[in-house]
Amino acid sequence: MVFLSLFMLPHLQARAADSWVASHERAGDFPLVSKKVAAPIVFSGDDFTVVNLAAKDLVADVERVTGKKPALKNSLKDLQAPAVVVGTLGKSALIDQLVAAGKLDVSNLRGAWESFLITTVDNPQPGLAKILVIAGSDRRGTAFGIYELSQAIGVSPWYWWADVAPEKRTALFVKAGTHRFGPPSVKYRGIFINDEGWGIHRWAANTFEAENGGIGPKTYRKVFELMLRLKANTLWPAMHPVTKPFNFFPENAQLADDYAIVMGSSHAEPMLRNNVGEWSLPHDQYNYVDHREKVSGYWEERMKSNGRYENIYTIGMRGIHDSLMQGPENDAERIDLLHTIFNDQRALINKYSEAPAEQVPQMFCAYKEVLGLYRQGLQVPDDVTIVWPDDNFGYMRNFANAEERNRSGGFGVYYHISYLGAPMAYLWLNTVPPALIWQEMSKSYEMGADRMWIVNVGDIKPGEVGIELFLQMAWDINRWQGDNIDTFLTDWAQREFGAANAQEIAHIMKSYYQLNYQRKPEHLQWWLPRTEPRLSLLSDTESAERIQAFSRLRLQAEHLYQKIPATQRDAFFQLVGYPVIGSAWANLRFLEGERGNSEAAHAADARLQQETARWNTSLAKGKWKDFMATEPADALWDKYRLTGWTMPSDALLAAKKQAKPATAGKHSFAIEAEDFNRKTDRSGVAWQIIPDLGKTGSGSVALFPVARHDFAENQLAEKSPYLEYEVSFAKTGQFTLHVHLIPTHPLSGTLLRFAVGLNNDAPEGVALDVQDGSPAWAQGVLNATRIATSTLNVTRTGKQTLKIYGVDAGVVLDKIVVDIDGIPDNYLGLSVREKPEADSSTLKAL
Structure with a gap:
């Protein structure tokens, strides 16, 4: 588990430059780069090779940000100006000398795995007023510490791999104090x-x-x-x-x-x-x-x-x-x-x-x-x-x-x-x-x-x-x-592109992930490889809405590309522009093709090829030539991959025109799982919203913590945490309840289990047999949905309370659909219109 000293500043590294590295000097700060000079980087010649490599990268990173190149030295001898000392405890003579002199406290660094501290040291030797020390518990700890400073001054880990340009600064000052990192959560x-x-x-x-x-x-x-x-x-x-x-x-x-x-x-x-x-x-x-x-x-x-x-x-x-x-x-x-x-x-x-x-x-x-x-x-x-x-x-x-x-x-x-x-x-x-x-x-x-x-x-x-x-x-x-997971994309965008456009970029990327979670661009072909072609299950309404959503998203990305500084455009195209625009054109060619709009479909296909060619020719002055190819990129492994896009056959288009639209029920209704009216947390377990995870709506709902993950049937009404949804029925009878689940796997066994009940009725168990590897599972992961089905016995009309009780923590609820007299468009969510009841069964006993 990561632990931090009392001096540790906020651990969000994307905001590190705002917290412990600044462009203006404060009392006691270490001048990494002043208006006149960059502090030299000093490492011991007897340290590990990786420390030498990382120190050289730090020199280059400081120059990338400020235009000033620090000197690289192996000794503090004759130094009178502030310097950065990097090294590994027990391997670097420089670090060990500071420890022996009582200038550096490494008591909680010894023996730790891949840990490091970044600290200012005053008067480390006669004539030298201040140094910045990066000390690692082992060779990787030291390297991580060096690169931590690089990121804090504004150099993205993706500066080379995605051409992320750092913000230029004239000076850099490191806040006084000790910043400790590690050990990592995962070894x-x-x-x-x-x-x-x-x-x-x-x-x-x-x-x-x-x-x-x-x-x-x-x-x-x-x-x-x-x-x-x-x-x-x-x-x-x-x-x-x-x-x-x-x-x-x-x-x-x-x-x-x-x-x-x-x-x-x-x-x-x-x-x-x-x-x-x-x-x-x-x-x-x-x-x-x-x-x-x-x-x-x-x-x-x-x-x-x-x-x-x-x-x-x-x-x-x-x-x-x-x-x-x-x-x-x-x-x-x-x-x-x-x-x-x-x-x-x-x-x-x-x-x-x-x-x-x-x-x-x-x-x-x-x-x-x-x-x-x-x-x-x-x-x-x-x-x-x-x-x-x-x-x-x-x-x-x-x-x-x-x-x-x-x-x-x-x-x-x-x-x-x-x-x-x-x-x-x-x-x-x-x-x-x-x-x-x-x-x-x-x-x-x-x-x-x-x-x-x-x-x-x-x-x-x-x-x-x-x-x-x-x-x-x-x-x-x-x-x-x-x-806070819903802020990840904002923090990422701020680090890569600055604060001015971070919120807009995060919004674009959230929409990108949700639209493509509904159906990946590589899965727009609805038939499996080496089987007979068939059209999708999308209704006309769903196709139109998806075209509109992708078109709007593409225009947002294209507009923002023109708006951002020219120095950021190569990175923006790689990290945001091409994924968003490429997936939009891939969807438009597919959807317009299914609607019989050949001209629009071929135009979308041509635009996709143009954007891909741009990646492979002009992007970053040709640096990434021949890297990008749309799927399928070649004819290998075709038993696992979609075929190259073509317009659907006339026969398939004619069959779709003749198909009857889904019956639109007047009294059926759907609820996003996260839109519950109340929740009751019990037995140390709580239903919590997972923002931005789901096919529609703003998130999904799951039980936390997962370690306490099951409840016996006779304990549900008294001990199980539950969600409450205020609903209203215009008529009585037995109606079908479809609960859309994120297609997770159970924590044990083969069943994803929960329970449902109306008002104060006894909870009735529902279970979805995942059938891992089966055709039902395959369609579930392609559609990003599994549907568990039960029966609601409604004995009176009017307002009532639908309750969902937690049984297994492996269940992630996405949408609830009550089928009273037919399911209108979008109630089942994109692409899940065929026989959902085949996926699950109501259990009399859990």
């Missing part, structure tokens, strides 16, 4: 570069690193710097067949160590081995049953070459390139074989690591079919971190129970903001709402997943916003809570 925090063939690899091969034919040391150097600026420490490198394996370049492993990056590998790549690029024997020999010595020897080679570095070893085994393990014929055999594999892999770790295997970081990722093996009794060594996956669409699939949380190895998460796989991929734009990331990650952390967080970022760009929030939460889980 290992990082990214997975994945599905990189049509983005970052193509750009690296054609533009940035052509000499190596794609992603290599030059690209990884930029990746490592970005990670340190974001306080990340772990990388799963790119691993698709188009990319040369990370260890193809011998210098990559050393480069990672220079930057203090912990190297790992994905769920399908045990023991730091890239199987798609490094396994040279026939694929059928990657089989531990029939070729144990060959496979074990293959793993041992990597241990010989890389065992001396700081790594997290993925243990276990799957097939090559995200496929089933070969050899065993059933789950029982797979479990037995995995136990053998665990033992053999840990023997290799023992052999080639300085510490015993029990002290060397290892992880086991329970991804796809492997989660089923774990649930059937697979025993993972106690010191190994078990990493839970999401369902590839941003909803966490598993959570540790109270007994499991006693494991010494703890738990982690593997999360997606980009995905190639069934039922349909999403590889083009970043559309996972920040509110969803917050909901799922905070829930996972509360349920014990605090050892390792990895996010699948695809090509890194354009996933900047999602990456930023994920890693901010991993560093400090308390920074964003339910009562």
